Amino acid sequence: MQISVVGIGYVGLATATLWAAAHDVTIVDVIQSKVDSINRQESPFEDSLITTRLSELVAEEHPLKASLNVAGALEGAEMVFVAVPTNYDEKTKRFDMRIAGDVFAQIAHECPDAYVVMRSTVQPGSTEELARTHGIEHVLYCPEFLREGQSLADCLRPSRIVVGTNEQALSDRYCALVKRIYEANNELVPPILLCSIAEAESAKLFANAYLATRVAFFNELDSFALQRGLNASKIIRAVCLDERIGTHYNNPSFGYGGYCLPKDTKALLHVFDEDAPQDLISATVAANETRKKYLVEQVLSLNPKRVGVYRLVAKYGSDNLRNSALRDIVSMLTNRGQDTIVYEPFLEQEEFGGAPVTHSLEQLFDECDLVIANRTSPELDNYRGTLFTRDLYHRD
Secondary structure (H helix, E strand, O other): OEEEEEOOOHHHHHHHHHHOOOOEEEEEOOOHHHHHHHHOOOOOOOOHHHHHHHHHHHHOOOOOEEEOOHHHHHOOOOEEEEOOOOOEEOOOOEEOOHHHHHHHHHHHHHOOOOEEEEOOOOOOOHHHHHHHHHOOOOEEEOOOOOOOOOHHHHHHOOOOEEEEOOOHHHHHHHHHHHHHHHHHOOOOOOOEEEEOHHHHHHHHHHHHHHHHHHHHHHHHHHHHHHHHOOOHHHHHHHHHOOOOOOOOOOOOOOOOOOOOHHHHHHHHHHHOOOOOOOOHHHHHHHHHHHHHHHHHHHHHOOOOOOEEEEOOOOOOOOOOOOOOHHHHHHHHHHHOOOOEEEEOOOOOOOEEOOEEEEOOHHHHHHHOOEEEEOOOOHHHHHOOOEEEOOOOOOOO
């Protein structure tokens, strides 16, 4: 089968790598460096398993091809996965669907009979609206539940696959293909949940909203402990040994961040209307802001001369700086007049949020009497000043 994947991100590349084990797959993007990286059998972002698998696919004579030519990649495609950005628009309070709309228009022109599998996060009803607008008949919504830095691992061994479609024959056909592709990758076929397109779209948003709520909960527990001089780790352990609660997603942080959780929780708020009351999602969004403001006050209360910020990445093993909590923390500190410097090797600019940027860990240590870190690292073991972190378990 000829398959096209639009979008070289965590989702698109993991999807393309999975399906290339048994099909002719081309992945397409508008960014030259990403295309060149894949054609060198290298992942354009942090995910060592993808780089390994890209080389294996070449050896197995199933190379994943990457291209800048969207029309060429779509021409003759029998199935198209759409994994393009749907950034949150602060003005409209909705996901920005313009890129997805352009892709659907191109699909309608180049391969109108293809099965279209939407994987980008959208608000309920968006996939069907795109299909109607552009006259695409066969469409599914199959959300991803991948972690940054572990995208292919999570794609190979997902906890579940959600298949949303309103067409029974298409559902049967796609599920058969899914089962065969996991067999081709020598992996167990994961549990498959069938539902409508709108139900699948909703499941993605609520899954991320729950994770954000859980992060916010344990951050508030940590704030409570910090305010009263209590051992947060002992409280968390006592809470989480209850099997109904569990020990995942319980490590305190400066706030949830990354590409998905901030935008998905905010977009979900807009989905609710007067007939669907809610308080919890609003509270989660507000709690995340409260947490960041509280920790800024804690840092300032230590009266540092110069604050160093160790990394802006949102989580361990990631090169993603988008919407990380530390980005807001930096701006809050500089707006309060606090002398601040940021250590972030992934930043190319010389200034961020009103603070100078350095790529030198030695400079960070020499010039700062206090360093804050959302997540710690062995690199910080040599720092002799004050280290402010709420990372209790050295994981996300």
